Amino acid sequence: MAPKPATARVPRLQAAAAILFWVAAWQLAAFFVDRMGLGFLLAGPLETLRVLAGMLPQGAFCGRIGFSAVRILGGFALALVTGCLLAALSAALPPVYILLRPLMQFIKATPVASIIILALLWVSSANLSVLISFLMVLPVIYAAVLEGIRRTDPQLLEMARVFRLPFGRTLRAIWLPGVWPYLLQSCETGLGLCWKSGVAAEVIGLAGGSIGEALYQAKIFLQTGELFAWTLVIILVSAVFEKLALALLRRAGRRLGGGEPLCTRN
Amino acid sequence: MYAELTNVTKRYGGEVVLDKLNRRLEGITVLMGPSGRGKTTLARLLLGLEKPDEGRVTVTGRLAAVFQEDRLCPQLSAVANVALVLPGRGEETARRALEELGLSGEDLTKPAALLSGGQQRRAALARAMLAPAEGVILDEPFKGLDEETAARAMAWTKRRADGRWLLLITHDPEQAAWFGGSLWRLGAP
Known part of the structure; x- marks a missing residue:
């Protein structure tokens, strides 16, 4: 049993106060940077929210989110299915494990930027994020x-x-309850990872109509407000999808466990 | 239906745990002997979980067992644990058997991990005795039960034997005498 990390639970009020502190620090830093005439280097939280509010009514805003989400989560779903199947095969057949071990280590050790540039030779930039999020999540x-x-x-x-x-x-009674806590934990890690790597792939591959492309254009034209707004969108969308996916998996776990959570691990 | 051991020898490292055992198991057999003399090893050989170093173990038909540990699926209820080994759904049969063994109310439906040691033992006993098997191996099935509950479980077990062969491993001479059948002392000096 893996030991739980020694992080103490922070009361909600204190957690909210800590977030407020950092938002205030961010606003203060943006204020001073602006006073120095370098406003294009750092957009403050208020400016970010103002730009985001301006982006919301635009049809392209939702279109970009949909474009990226479908591909990045598609890659995640593929990795989930393939990872489970390959793990089952590796557990049952030692030669498969021996064969896959160096491949998984190679994928894990290779910098994501190298994989993205290499993958650009094989797939279109529009579908690059599917492959990249698949490759990043698969070993996990x-x-x-x-x-x-x-x-x-x-x-x-x-x-x-x-x-x-x-x-x-x-x-249903033995394997799934044994594997479920590990699967949940890896999905939590994988969902964060797929968004980070997927958007990086879109930025490098300049996938038309994606969040990554918007991020790149904002950087090129020094639209720092847009850059921060899109970054905030990525964080929010990633968090929402993570919560949704984990809630679905927990629900599936309860159904498989006959109404009780499948997790037998503390 | 029977099980038969022919010249069975089992070693761990260099130590001989079972030495040229010959025995045919039919009806009720009570196996007794000091700790560490190979009673559980013998059960594992009969269950096909280990192979003898020499000799042959012949078992006809299917087997069921109460292991030294309860080995219940912790997230499933006592009813679900018993029904797991029954053909079809089997919840009603499992529920009746568990009630006969003294479990009732929410003890039947809460996860096995939350049951007391005695309740878990009885669920493991019900699972073994209800399973469609021609032979049953019970490794100290009444341990951890108070006197009254153990007596009830023993009577229930004997009723459920139904002409199958049954190997009862116990340290308790009173249990051995009560079950009758053939007494087998393993590794007695």
């Missing part, structure tokens, strides 16, 4: 699911063998 899901499979209670597996439980029942 694969490693976590494999760990979950390996840590599944061997005594319960012996019980299933003795009672000759059908595969479906063994999967």
